[in-house]
Amino acid sequence: MNKNKELLLNTIILGFGQFIPKIIGIITLPILTKYLSVSDYGFYDLFISFSSLFIPIFTLLIQQGAYRYLITEKDNQIKKEIISSSFFSLHMISTLLFLILMIGCILAPLKFPVCLLIFLLYFSESLYDFLGQVVRGIGKNLTYSIGAILFSAFNMLFLLLSIRFNWISLYSTILIVTISYLCATFFLYFKAKIQQFISWNSVSLMQIKKLLKYSMPIIPSSISLWIVNLSDRLLITIFLGASYNGIYAAACKIPNFCNSLYNIFNLAWTETAVKTVKEKNIAIYYSNLFKNLFLFLVSCILFLISLSPIFYKILIDEKLFSGYYQLPILFLGILFSCLTSFYGAIYVALEKTKKVGLSSFAGALINFVINLCLMKYIGLYSASLSTAISFLIIFIYRGIDIHQYLKLNYEKKEILIATFLLLFLTILFYWNKWILLIVGFIISAIYCWKYNFIFKYCLNKLKKRSYKEEIK
Secondary structure: OOHHHHHHHHHHHHHHHHHHHHHHHHHHHHHHHHHOOHHHHHHHHHHHHHHHHHHHHHHOOHHHHHHHHHOOOOOHHHHHHHHHHHHHHHHHHHHHHHHHHHHHHHHOOOOHHHHHHHHHHHHHHHHHHHHHHHHHHOOOHHHHHHHHHHHHHHHHHHHHHHHHOOOOOHHHHHHHHHHHHHHHHHHHHHHOOHHHHOOHHHOOHHHHHHHHHHHHHHHHHHHHHHHHHHHHHHHHHHHOOHHHHHHHHHHHHHHHHHHHHHHHHHHHHHHHHHHHOOOOOHHHHHHHHHHHHHHHHHHHHHHHHHHHHHHHHHHOOHHHHHHHHHHHHHHHHHHHHHHHHHHHHHHHHHOOHHHHHHHHHHHHHHHHHHHHHHHHHHOHHHHHHHHHHHHHHHHHHHHHHHOOOOOOOOOHHHHHHHHHHHHHHHHHHHHOOHHHHHHHHHHHHHHHHHHOHHHHHHHHHHHHHHHHHHHO
């Protein structure tokens, strides 16, 4: 299959598994906020947030190593070794964590049911994540996506049942998430027939070392991303107050949604990068893909900046309107974040995961220092600027560093034009005159018509429809 066709197909398949759960999440959010008290919902959010921090630490991200080597492996016996070895490692880590929690229950004033619930949440999520990566590694992306949809569907269904039988509480909600993970895990296990790949006799110490050598350097990257998100919110709350944190969170909604959409593509791109990295003249393909992706992303950012005045008034309550002025900077941050992730996939393909971890950690440190130094003087702008600057620095570093492994070619003229237009529309945005905003919209529409295939497709469809109506 053609590389671009395979990339597009995988993006669509994985897109269903990422997009539909987000829709279900939007539906369940009002249910949670209505039936849980403010403090209970706060604790629930804290449990889920800290879970995303601890999973990489306690699993050592061995599931990422399993995915990386499974995707290029043809020998079923070696696949069996990889899956069995990583599963055994996860089992040992989980057992160790359980013992630590039990000791914590004895030494600290913690209730046993709470400790057990924390462990079950960790265990179910780590097992689900592990099987998800294994399923992707053996080429069953559709099964992976269905599993993600099932998790969200089960979560919503059990939540509605708990309301129906008046059983909803903080602990029951966490238990529902745990059960939903387990249900989706069972589906992945039996649908993908993982049992044929697991045998204690196939556990290999050499494979475990190989997997951990690859996966452990990625841990700083996962933690750094968590730190970036937490440090922004934490320092805003400390220096400016909780109300400003709410304003900033509202401003981030649209940019973060755009980033989520890109992450769908990045899942498919990582797979393509791993499969093709050893092909002859692959640098030409990567260069062309970067060029098209860059122009597409710039067109999207230009269009979003030009339409932000309308989006913000429709989607965000008036009391949070002061966050409106953060949008262009946040959109630029998303652009650099997406391009950084593009390079991250190449690092994964080249097995240079140390570079991913080091560059991400440096970016998180830069983000924190900028926030710490400027938050007191420029307020919310320090949070949006620190994010954009840190991702820009990581993007530039990775671009330069990757050049020693792959000689990528860049269209400098296109990059300069895009940079000028981004700065120009940002200036028009802050000038805040309707006539100038209309000018910005026209410029972004022209750029989209030239470089955005989705925009061009929709425009052609509209033209064909209007033409048919005229004939009638």
